[in-house]
Amino acid sequence: MSEVLHLANARLVLTEDVVTGQIVIVDGQITRIEEGDHVPRGAVDCEGDFVMPGLVELHTDNLERHIEPRPKVDWPHLSALLAHDAELASTGITTVFDALRVGSIHSAKTGYGAYARKLADELLDARAAGHFKISHFLHLRAEICSETLLEEMAAFGPKDRVGIVSLMDHTPGQRQFRDLTALKNYVTKKRGMNNVEFAEHVANLKRLQAQFGARHETGAVAEARRYGAVLASHDDTTADQVDTSAANGVGFAEFPTTREAAAACRSHGIAVMMGAPNLVRGGSHSGNVAARELAEAEMLNIISSDYVPSALLLSAFLLADIWDNMPAAVACVTQNPAKAAGLSDRGRLETGLRGDVIRVRTVGNTPLLRGVWSQGDRVA
Incomplete structure (x- = not known):
C-alpha cells in the first residue's frame, strides 16, 4: 500500500x-x-x-558545534551527527549542506588540525544507512589562509558528491574582519588568547596568505570543478573581489560584507546569500552590511541560518513583512537555495x-x- x-x-x-x-x-x-x-x-x-x-540550508556551522561543543572537546561523531540532524529537522530544514572546513594550520599554538575527510566518511555512512531524518550533502569550506588546503581537498573526489565548495579567506584586515577589534573580540573569547598571542596569530595568518593564498585559490577552484561542485565566494567586500569571483565561476556569494559587493554580484548575475542572524538581529555582529539593507534594495536572494538553525524560518517571515510578499520571502529559504545548489527536485x-x-x-x-x-x- x-x-x-x-x-x-x-x-x-x-x-x-x-x-x-x-x-x-x-x-x-x-x-x-x-x-x-x-x-x-x-x-x-x-x-x-x-x-x-521544506527549508534548504546551504551553509551552516551547526554540525561543527555538535562535534566540538566546547573548545578541544571532541564529541562522539555519530551521536553528534544524529543530534545535528534532529535539531535541523525540528526547525523546518529538510535539506542541508553540512559545512566542513578543509585547510589546517600546524605551525602555531593557535593552529588546528584536519578533520573533514574522517567526518565526511562518517556522515556519508550514516546517510547510506538511513540514519538521518532529512537530506544531507557535503559543503567544503576551503580555507585559503592555511597550510594544507590542497592536500586535504585531494582526499575528496566525484564519488563523494560534494555539493558546494566555498572559497574562504579569513586573513585579518580584510573581508569579514577588516576591523581587527571585532576579530580580536571574537578570537580571544573563543580561544582565550592574550594580547601577545593575538598579535602572533594575526602575523601568522598574514604570512600564510602571502605564502599560499594565490596557489590555494587557484587549486581550490580546480578541485571544485573536479568534484562537480557548485563554487561559492565568501565575504567578498569590493567590486574587484566580485570580479575575481565571477571569473572563477562562482554561482552564489556567501555573506558579501558591503553594499558595493552585493551590487557587483547583481551585475554579474551572482545570487547573494546573507545570514538569518544578521536579519533577525538587525545587523552584522562584525559590523558589515545589514541583510535588511540589501533586502530593501532588492539585492538579497538566499538566506542561510549560519549559526542559528531556528533563524532560517523566522527570517522568511521577517522578509515577508519587509517585502509584503510571502512567496518571494519563502523562496529565499527554499527555491532559491535549491536552484543555487543545482537541486531541481525540491x-x-x-x-x-x-x-x-x-x-x-x-x-x-x-x-x-x-x-x-x-x-x-x-x-x-
Whole structure:
C-alpha cells in the first residue's frame, strides 16, 4: 500500500501566490495540489496554517558545534551527527549542506588540525544507512589562509558528491574582519588568547596568505570543478573581489560584507546569500552590511541560518513583512537555495517534486512550526 500524506485547508505557499488548498504526497512525491478549503475524509485539517516547502540550508556551522561543543572537546561523531540532524529537522530544514572546513594550520599554538575527510566518511555512512531524518550533502569550506588546503581537498573526489565548495579567506584586515577589534573580540573569547598571542596569530595568518593564498585559490577552484561542485565566494567586500569571483565561476556569494559587493554580484548575475542572524538581529555582529539593507534594495536572494538553525524560518517571515510578499520571502529559504545548489527536485510545491513540506502557524510575528515532513515522512 502506498504511503499517503494529505494536508488540507492550508494556505499553500506557491511560487507566485498563496492559496487555500490541499496537497497530497504519495511515496515521498507531491502528486496533487488543489485549491479550496474542503477537508476530505482522512486528510489532516491544517486549520488555515501555512504549508510551504521544506527549508534548504546551504551553509551552516551547526554540525561543527555538535562535534566540538566546547573548545578541544571532541564529541562522539555519530551521536553528534544524529543530534545535528534532529535539531535541523525540528526547525523546518529538510535539506542541508553540512559545512566542513578543509585547510589546517600546524605551525602555531593557535593552529588546528584536519578533520573533514574522517567526518565526511562518517556522515556519508550514516546517510547510506538511513540514519538521518532529512537530506544531507557535503559543503567544503576551503580555507585559503592555511597550510594544507590542497592536500586535504585531494582526499575528496566525484564519488563523494560534494555539493558546494566555498572559497574562504579569513586573513585579518580584510573581508569579514577588516576591523581587527571585532576579530580580536571574537578570537580571544573563543580561544582565550592574550594580547601577545593575538598579535602572533594575526602575523601568522598574514604570512600564510602571502605564502599560499594565490596557489590555494587557484587549486581550490580546480578541485571544485573536479568534484562537480557548485563554487561559492565568501565575504567578498569590493567590486574587484566580485570580479575575481565571477571569473572563477562562482554561482552564489556567501555573506558579501558591503553594499558595493552585493551590487557587483547583481551585475554579474551572482545570487547573494546573507545570514538569518544578521536579519533577525538587525545587523552584522562584525559590523558589515545589514541583510535588511540589501533586502530593501532588492539585492538579497538566499538566506542561510549560519549559526542559528531556528533563524532560517523566522527570517522568511521577517522578509515577508519587509517585502509584503510571502512567496518571494519563502523562496529565499527554499527555491532559491535549491536552484543555487543545482537541486531541481525540491524547494517548490509542485507535482512531481519531493514531498518535503512544513506546516507553520504564526503567533504574532513569530512562526510556530507545527509539522515537518521529509519525502512525506513526518520527522518533527
